[in-house]
Amino acid sequence: MKRLLAAASLALAVCPVLSHASDYPAGPVSIVVPFGAGGNIDITARTVAPIMAQVLGKPVIVDNRPGAGGMLGAGAVARAASDGQTALLASTGSLAAAPALYSKLTFDPVTSFTMVRAITRVPLVLVVNPKLPVKDLKDLIALAKSKPGGLTFASTGKGTSNHLAGELFQKMGGTQLVHVPYRGSGQALTDLLGGQVDIMFDNIPSSLQHLKSGKLRALGMTSAARSSILPDMPTLAESGLPGFEASTITGLAVPAGTPAAVVQKIDGAVAKALASADVKTTFAGLGAEVVSVSGPEFSALMRSETAKWSKVARDAGILPE
Numbered sequence: 001m002k003r004l005l006a007a008a009s010l011a012l013a014v015c016p017v018l019s020h021a022s023d024y025p026a027g028p029v030s031i032v033v034p035f036g037a038g039g040n041i042d043i044t045a046r047t048v049a050p051i052m053a054q055v056l057g058k059p060v061i062v063d064n065r066p067g068a069g070g071m072l073g074a075g076a077v078a079r080a081a082s083d084g085q086t087a088l089l090a091s092t093g094s095l096a097a098a099p100a101l102y103s104k105l106t107f108d109p110v111t112s113f114t115m116v117r118a119i120t121r122v123p124l125v126l127v128v129n130p131k132l133p134v135k136d137l138k139d140l141i142a143l144a145k146s147k148p149g150g151l152t153f154a155s156t157g158k159g160t161s162n163h164l165a166g167e168l169f170q171k172m173g174g175t176q177l178v179h180v181p182y183r184g185s186g187q188a189l190t191d192l193l194g195g196q197v198d199i200m201f202d203n204i205p206s207s208l209q210h211l212k213s214g215k216l217r218a219l220g221m222t223s224a225a226r227s228s229i230l231p232d233m234p235t236l237a238e239s240g241l242p243g244f245e246a247s248t249i250t251g252l253a254v255p256a257g258t259p260a261a262v263v264q265k266i267d268g269a270v271a272k273a274l275a276s277a278d279v280k281t282t283f284a285g286l287g288a289e290v291v292s293v294s295g296p297e298f299s300a301l302m303r304s305e306t307a308k309w310s311k312v313a314r315d316a317g318i319l320p321e
Helices: 002-023 040-056 068-078 137-146 161-173 185-194 204-213 260-274 277-285 295-315
Strands: 029-033 060-064 086-091 113-128 151-155 177-181 199-203 217-221 247-255
Touching: 029 040, 029 068, 040 060, 040 086, 040 113, 040 247, 040 260, 040 277, 068 086, 068 247, 086 113, 113 137, 113 161, 113 204, 113 260, 113 295, 137 217, 151 161, 151 185, 161 177, 161 199, 161 295, 185 199, 185 204, 199 204, 204 217, 247 260, 247 295, 260 277
Parallel strands: 029 060, 029 086, 151 177, 151 199
Antiparallel strands: 086 247, 113 199, 113 217, 113 247
């Protein structure tokens, strides 16, 4: 009798979850992008959303909620209901160093979310103004060492992926550069082109046209392997900084506690999108490598990147806000 009662209790406990999963999604699914429209994170969400909508049978809406370096949107998803109706286009570029950058963070970048599936890995390219007398990475490091504090590097803001890539470069290269933060890549690139700043770690698409025209010079990729969009460009790791790697990993995440069956449905929709030839072509044009690894692997990547970039931020002496 006790066994029957226990089985009945288990069945009652499981039934709501199963019912919820079978009814999912109950309405439109929202993918929160914690940045403004037009950037890599936004484009990533808008690339996978249409196919996800086809698979799930409900609209998938991209909801841009910029602010506080991505923390505003991420925090909103962390506090959302654990029903799978609200997801986050997560990225290590914004979440990984958050514990070291924000003293009053209201959520944990790893434990507040269930990672559904990684989507892309996006490297940066080290670009310089052509007037800078350097032809390769070794020239740049030598020049920087010869004049400590004499060279400047631009970023799209304190704690952003290209800022932290610059800090990692300084640490591994033994150089002292002056960080010049901007509020976005547009003005940073304008000043780099004009010679007001010397170097920048930038996303490939925004620098590509300037590289082709000769208005900027590329010295290397930040990825572990060469990029398919710039196959002749060496990595920094092979150019004199062994082990250097700085890429942004993007993926979909939902609030912690979302039922496993619901997560599985969302994961299937993302995987279907990433299998599309058109989606792969779009990401290739962004210089992004499709990763498409499962939730547990994505979670492990997030933990590893959080440890790495939080240490870089602390070692660089970046004070938390």
